[in-house]
Amino acid sequence: MKTKFILFIYVLFFLFSCKNKINLPDPLEAGWKDKSVCEVIEDNPKIRVLKCTFKPGVGHEKHYHNPHFGYTLSGGTFRITDASGTREVDVPTGYTFSKDKISIHEVLNIGETTAVFLITEYK
Numbered sequence: 001m002k003t004k005f006i007l008f009i010y011v012l013f014f015l016f017s018c019k020n021k022i023n024l025p026d027p028l029e030a031g032w033k034d035k036s037v038c039e040v041i042e043d044n045p046k047i048r049v050l051k052c053t054f055k056p057g058v059g060h061e062k063h064y065h066n067p068h069f070g071y072t073l074s075g076g077t078f079r080i081t082d083a084s085g086t087r088e089v090d091v092p093t094g095y096t097f098s099k100d101k102i103s104i105h106e107v108l109n110i111g112e113t114t115a116v117f118l119i120t121e122y123k
Helices: 002-018
Strands: 038-043 047-054 059-065 068-074 076-082 085-091 096-099 103-109 115-122
Touching: 047 059
Parallel strands: none
Antiparallel strands: 038 047, 047 115, 059 103, 068 096, 068 115, 076 085, 076 103
């Protein structure tokens, strides 16, 4: 009886720990002060492409990204907060970036120019 109980607890723990629940919005759902910053450019069975625009003083609330590739159409200066901490970065026009796993961050355009990104998410 005791062995069955321990096995039951182990199975419950395994089932609940395997679920990858993220209680954050994705980049399309996330916005800034209740306003959207991203729009869908393409959505098909293989990819979703977003265009995200950040005027000076506009950010993107804390959100998650599935694996993705990004391209900077128009660069700017950002304050980024993620698991590594908070830092300020200059993102040049033409800069590319990618992640092969889920990532979480919050950003704020602290520069004087409007920055625009294309983000391609893999499905």
